[in-house]
Amino acid sequence: MMIKGIVFDMDNTLLHSSIDFGAMKREIYTFLCDHRLLPAGLSLDLHTTSTVIAEAMNTGLLSEELSSEMWDIAKKHEIQGMIGAHLEEGSMELIQQLHGQLHLVIVTNNALEAAMSALNENGVAHYFDLIIGREAMGSLKPAPDGYLQVLKHFSHTSPKEWLSVGDAWVDGKASESAGMPFIAYRGDGAKMNSMDVAPFAQIQDIREVLGFLQPLGKD
Incomplete structure (x- = not known):
C-alpha cells in the first residue's frame, strides 16, 4: 500500500534527550x-x-x-x-522533506506539556499534524491506545497505510498491536526479540525511513 502517514516516537527517535x-x-x-x-x-x-x-x-x-x-x-x-534536548541527526531534514506529503504524528508516553516544550524549543512542533501525549491515552505504550487514537483521528486511513518509527520495544509492541508496520531506529534487537517484537526493518539513520516510502524515497 501507499504510505499515507508516519507515527514517530519522540525520545531518542526524533529528539535526543537526557531523561533518566x-x-x-x-x-x-x-x-x-x-x-x-x-x-x-x-x-x-x-x-x-x-x-x-x-x-x-x-x-x-x-x-x-x-x-x-x-x-x-x-x-x-x-x-x-x-532541558537542552536536541534533534537526532537527520531528523529536521527528514521532517522537512515529508511535511505536506504525509500525515506526520508523534505518540509519546511523556506528558504533552514536556513534549511540546522540547518540540517548540527545537522549532519542529508545527511540522506535525497531531501530537499525542500520555493524557490522551487510556494506557501507555506498550498498549496500542495512542496509535489507535491516530487511526481514529485519520479515519480515512488503514493501519497498513502507516509506518511507525521508534527506538524501544514498547513502541514496537504498541505499533504492532494497532496493526502498523514498525521500523526500529537504533533499537536493541535482543530486547525486542525477547519481548516478541518483530520490526519489519531496523535502521541506524533516521533518514533511512525515506527508503520505505516509494515513490517518495526516489531521487
Whole structure:
C-alpha cells in the first residue's frame, strides 16, 4: 500500500534527550511500594516505567490523589531531562522533506506539556499534524491506545497505510498491536526479540525511513 502517514516516537527517535528513565522507574516503583500498591521485589529489569504504572493501575487501588502524585514524579523527570534536548541527526531534514506529503504524528508516553516544550524549543512542533501525549491515552505504550487514537483521528486511513518509527520495544509492541508496520531506529534487537517484537526493518539513520516510502524515497 501507499504510505499515507508516519507515527514517530519522540525520545531518542526524533529528539535526543537526557531523561533518566531508570531513575524515573525506580522512584515511581518506590512510591508505589511505599503506598502498598505494588509488592517489593518486582523485577524492574523486565519492566519499563509504563508497565510498572500499568501494574499499579490494574490493582484498582490507585486513588486519584496517589495517581496525581505518581504522574508528578514522571513529569519532574521528563521536564528535567528535556532541558537542552536536541534533534537526532537527520531528523529536521527528514521532517522537512515529508511535511505536506504525509500525515506526520508523534505518540509519546511523556506528558504533552514536556513534549511540546522540547518540540517548540527545537522549532519542529508545527511540522506535525497531531501530537499525542500520555493524557490522551487510556494506557501507555506498550498498549496500542495512542496509535489507535491516530487511526481514529485519520479515519480515512488503514493501519497498513502507516509506518511507525521508534527506538524501544514498547513502541514496537504498541505499533504492532494497532496493526502498523514498525521500523526500529537504533533499537536493541535482543530486547525486542525477547519481548516478541518483530520490526519489519531496523535502521541506524533516521533518514533511512525515506527508503520505505516509494515513490517518495526516489531521487
